[in-house]
Amino acid sequence: MQSAVAVSNLTKTYGKVAAVSEVSFTMEPNKIYGLLGRNGAGKTTIMHMITAQLFPTSGELRVFGEAPYENANVLSQICFIKEGQKYPDLFRISDVLDVAGGCFKNWDNEYAYSLVEEFRLPLKRRMKKLSRGMLSSVGIIIGLASRAPLTLFDEPYLGLDAVARSLFYNRLIEDYAEHPRTIVLSTHLIDEVSQLLEHVMVIDKGRLILNEESEMLRGRALTVIGSAAAVESFAAGKEMIEREAFGSLMKSTVMGGIDEDEIRRARALGLETTAVSLQQLIVHLTNGNSERGAVRL
Ligand SMILES: Nc1ncnc2c1ncn2[C@@H]1O[C@H](COP(=O)(O)OP(=O)(O)OP(=O)(O)O)[C@@H](O)[C@H]1O
Numbered sequence: 001m002q003s004a005v006a007v008s009n010l011t012k013t014y015g016k017v018a019a020v021s022e023v024s025f026t027m028e029p030n031k032i033y034g035l036l037g038r039n040g041a042g043k044t045t046i047m048h049m050i051t052a053q054l055f056p057t058s059g060e061l062r063v064f065g066e067a068p069y070e071n072a073n074v075l076s077q078i079c080f081i082k083e084g085q086k087y088p089d090l091f092r093i094s095d096v097l098d099v100a101g102g103c104f105k106n107w108d109n110e111y112a113y114s115l116v117e118e119f120r121l122p123l124k125r126r127m128k129k130l131s132r133g134m135l136s137s138v139g140i141i142i143g144l145a146s147r148a149p150l151t152l153f154d155e156p157y158l159g160l161d162a163v164a165r166s167l168f169y170n171r172l173i174e175d176y177a178e179h180p181r182t183i184v185l186s187t188h189l190i191d192e193v194s195q196l197l198e199h200v201m202v203i204d205k206g207r208l209i210l211n212e213e214s215e216m217l218r219g220r221a222l223t224v225i226g227s228a229a230a231v232e233s234f235a236a237g238k239e240m241i242e243r244e245a246f247g248s249l250m251k252s253t254v255m256g257g258i259d260e261d262e263i264r265r266a267r268a269l270g271l272e273t274t275a276v277s278l279q280q281l282i283v284h285l286t287n288g289n290s291e292r293g294a295v296r297l
Contacts, residue, residue, distance in 0.1 A: 001028065001029065002029070002064065002065050003026040003027060003028060003029070003062070003065075004027045004028060004029045004031075004063070004064060004149070004150050004182035005025075005026065005027040005050055005061075005062070005063055005150065005182070006025075006026045006027075006060075006061075006062045006065075007023060007024060007025055007026075007046075007049075007050075007059065007060065007061050007062075008024045008059055008060040008061075009022045009023070009024055009058065009059040009060065010022070010023045010024070010046070010049060010056050010058075010059035010060070010061055011023070011056060011057050011058045011059050012042075012045050012049060012054065012056055012057050013057045018206045019042050019045040019206055020042040020045050020046055020049070020056075020203075020206045021042075021205075021206040021207050022059070022207070023042075023046065023059070023203070023206070023207065023208045024208070025201060025208060025211055027182055027184070027199075028182070029149070029180075029181075029182055030180035030181060030182060031182055031183075031198050031199055032172075032176060032183045032185065032196055032197055032198045032199070033182070033183065033184045033185065033197065033198070033199045033200075033201060034185055034186075034187070034190070034193060034194075034196075034197035034199070034200045034201065034214075035047070035184055035185070035186040035201050035203065036186070036187070036188075036190060036200060036201065036202050036203070036282055037202055037203035037204055037282075037286060038204065038286050039188075041203040041204055041205065041206070041286070042203045042205075042206040042207075043154070043186045043203050044082070044154055044186070046203065047080065047082075047152050047154050047184065047186065049061060050063060050068070050078075050150075050152070050184075051068070051075075051078055051080040051152065052068040052069045052070070052071070052074075052075060053080075055069070063077075063078065063150065064077060064149070064150070076103075076104075076105060077148055077149040077150055078148055078149075078150045078151075078152070079104060079142065079143055079146040079148035079150070079151045079152070080151075080152045080154070081139040081140065081142060081143040081151070081152065081153045081154065081156045082139075082154040082155070082156070083136075083154060083155040083156065083158050084158060085135070085139050087127040087135070087138070088127065089126065089127055089128035090126055090127075090128070091126065091127050092123065092124050092125060092126055092127070093116065093121055093122065093123050093124070093125060093127070093130075093138055094123045094124060096127065096138060096142070097109070097112050097113075097116075097141070097142070097145075100112075100142045100145070100146065103146075104145075104146040104147070104148055106146065106147035106148065106149075106179075107145055107146055107147065108145050108147060109145070111144070111145050111175070112141055112142075112144075112145035115140075115141040115144060115145065115171065116141060118167060118171070119134075119137040119140070119141065119164060119167065121134055121137055121138065121141075122134075131159065132158055132159030133157075133158075133159035133160045133161060133164065135159070136156060136157045136158050136159055136160045136164075137160065137164060139156050140153075140156055140157070140160075140168050143156065144168075144171055144172065144175055147175075147179050147181060148181065149181050149182060150181070150182045150184070151181060151182070151183050151184070152183075152184040152186075153183070153184070153185050153186065153187075154186045155186060155187055155188070156168075157187075157189075165189070165192065169192065169193065169196055172196065173196055185197065190277075190278050190279035190282055191277055191278065191279045194214070194277065194278040194279065197214050197278075198213065198214055198215075199211075199212070199213050199214060200212055200213075200214055200217055200278065202282055202285060202286065204285070204286045209285060209286070210282075210285060214278070217278065217281070218275070218278075219258060219259075219275060220255060220256065220258055220281075221241065221253055221254065221255045221258065221276040221280075221281050221284075222253070222254055222258045222262070222263065222266070222273055222274070222275065222276060223242070223251065223252070223253045223273070223274045223275075223276055224251070224252055224253075224254070224266050224271040224272065224273050225249065225250070225251045225252075225271060225272045225274075226249065226250070226269065226270050226271035226272060227248060227249065227250070227270065228245060228248060228249070228250040230269040230270055230271055231250040231251075231252045231271065232250075233269060234252075234254070234265065234266050234269055234271060235252050235254050238254040238255065238256055238257060239254065239255045239256050240252055240253070240254050241253050241254070241255050241284040241285070242284055253276055253280070253284060255281075255284075
């Protein structure tokens with residue numbers, strides 16, 4: 001199957017700063033990807049290269065099988081929605097939607113206008129008079145209604161309230177079910193989107209440290225709490241990514257080789273067990289662990 005995005009040893013350096021280092025991955029068509037990582041990890045730089053707004057320093061990059069640079073065929077299939085997108089001040093929302101409609105061949109105007117109502121946007125107000133959250137909503141509407149085969153959202157919801165974010169997630173998942181396409185979502189609100197993501201990529205200091213199906217990821221880490229001796233016994237031979245002692249009690253998060261048998265074993269040792277959320281897992285993986293490199297689960 002033709003991949004939506006294929007990168008191999010992708011690297012971008014700015015002088016001595018390696019924004020992206022030797023990153024390799026493929027993205028399949030019709031899947032929702034989470035591109036996650038801490039501030040400055042390199043996520044936006046990767047998205048700028050995929051969308052041909054930035055040349056890599058080295059490495060290979062293919063989008064729908066072709067190099068994206070000055071490639072109208074490829075670029076017409078991409079919609080990139082980013083934080084702080086600028087629009088002409090004097091345009092009204094309706095003008096912006098008209099222009100977007102002319103740019104994307106799968107554009108659904110009726111759907112765009114229904115979203116304008118749902119997000120409660122003033123269609124005739126000029127862009128310079130919109131609030132921060134309203135501007136973000138316009139971007140989200142363009143991203144959804146474009147139905148572009150490759151749609152990237154880079155922190156699309158600056159200033160957006162919780163109700164509007166929830167509306168975005170609901171409409172995204174519904175519309176994706178009816179019109180599958182490749183969606184890349186970069187966000188710091190990991191717990192909010194974790195149910196949407198089918199595949200998770202984590203970038204840390206320019207390197208890809210995790211590249212896993214969400215299904216596989218869930219349940220790969222486990223937090224156990226109990227007597228220090230029982231915790232030590234359970235954790236022996238496993239990678240401990242967190243460890244905290246409270247008097248004679250210990251709390252520890254372990255990764256790797258967690259299955260139903262292991263959970264039963266923990267309980268037989270008298271330990272309390274709790275699943276680890278995607279956000280917790282990523283915090284552990286990217287919290288000052290500079291020498292970790294690629295993560296083995
Ligand atoms: N034009 C540039 N010149 C120099 N350094 C740059 C430039 N653009 C990005 N960088 C650096 O590259 C690194 C990666 O930046 P990038 O914007 O890709 O991170 P990010 O993961 O998107 O971060 P955030 O989550 O904060 O948006 C950072 O160290 C950043 O300072």
